Amino acid sequence: MAATEQGAASSVRIEPWAEDDLELLRRANAPELMAHLGGPEPEGQLRGRHARYLALSADRTGRGRMYRIALPGVADAVGTIGFWEHHWRGQEVYETGWTVLPEFQGRGIASAATRAVAEAARAARGHRHLHAYPSVANGPSNGVCRKAGFTLLGECEIEYPPGCPLLVNDWRLDLRAESPA
Numbered sequence: 001m002a003a004t005e006q007g008a009a010s011s012v013r014i015e016p017w018a019e020d021d022l023e024l025l026r027r028a029n030a031p032e033l034m035a036h037l038g039g040p041e042p043e044g045q046l047r048g049r050h051a052r053y054l055a056l057s058a059d060r061t062g063r064g065r066m067y068r069i070a071l072p073g074v075a076d077a078v079g080t081i082g083f084w085e086h087h088w089r090g091q092e093v094y095e096t097g098w099t100v101l102p103e104f105q106g107r108g109i110a111s112a113a114t115r116a117v118a119e120a121a122r123a124a125r126g127h128r129h130l131h132a133y134p135s136v137a138n139g140p141s142n143g144v145c146r147k148a149g150f151t152l153l154g155e156c157e158i159e160y161p162p163g164c165p166l167l168v169n170d171w172r173l174d175l176r177a178e179s180p181a
Contacts, residue, residue: 011071011072012069012070012071012109012112012113012116013069013070013071013072013116014067014068014069014070014081014113014116014117014120015067015068015070015077016057016065016066016067017053017054017056017057017065017066017067017068017080017082018054018057018068019054021050021053021068021077021080022046022047022050024068024076024077024080025046025049025050025053025080026046027101028079028080028099028101029041029046030102032102033099033101033102036134036135036137036138036141036166037135037160037161037166038160038161038164038166041161053066053082054066056082056084062124062125062126063084063085063126064082064083064084064085064094064121064124064126065082065083065084065117065120065124066080066081066082066084067080067081067082067113067117067120068080069081069098069100069109069113071104071109078100078101078104078109079098079099079100079101079104079109079110079113080098080099081096081097081098081099081110081113081114081116081117082096082097082098082117083095083096083117083118083120083121083124083130085126085127086131088131092126092127093127093128093129093130093131093172094121094124094126094127094129094130094131094175095130095131095132095133096114096117096118096121096130096131096132097132097133098110098113098114098117098141098144100113105140108147110140110141110144111143111144111147111148114132114144114145114147114148115148115149118130118148118149118173118175121175122175127175128174128175128176129172129173129174129175130150130172130173130175131170131171131172131173132144132145132150132171133156133158133160133168133169133170133171134168134169134171135166135167135168135169136155136167136168136169137167142169142171145169145171148173149173150171150172150173151171151172151173151174152169152170152171153169153170153171153172154169154170155167155168155169155170156168156169156170
């Protein structure tokens with residue numbers, strides 16, 4: 001990692017999702033950021049997603065948490081990340097997903113935030129594994145998984161959005177294993 005990437009990555013913070021984060025969700029709904037996820041969502045779906053993020057962020061039962069990604073000296077959040085329960089191949093696991101706004105990409109922020117969210121999922125003690133399912137065509141997100149210490153289990157097909165088949169890589173992190181340095 002280059003020195004500028006290392007500096008940005010080491011100062012990444014994840015902060016619980018809040019009412020004011022709807023505008024961040026709108027910014028993350030840009031066509032270039034949603035290209036591997038079926039395209040931008042209409043406003044009604046975004047508002048529904050925001051309500052789900054607020055509810056998940058307020059939950060204290062271990063079902064998951066949503067966060068905004070913050071950097072010191074930057075007034076607005078630079079991305080989104082979270083973890084949530086997901087039924088996968090006969091077991092309950094956590095799933096994670098993230099978005100970093102274009103002007104902040106390429107600095108190691110997504111990898112650092114993914115490591116931070118893995119620690120949050122580990123602390124929740126709800127499930128053994130954290131999975132990520134980036135599109136096989138999404139090189140940067142697959143790179144985030146690799147850098148954050150996930151193991152590639154292989155390709156599979158999921159529906160996202162519902163009704164739309166998507167070929168993804170199934171990445172898994174064992175939350176009971178020692179945290180990577």
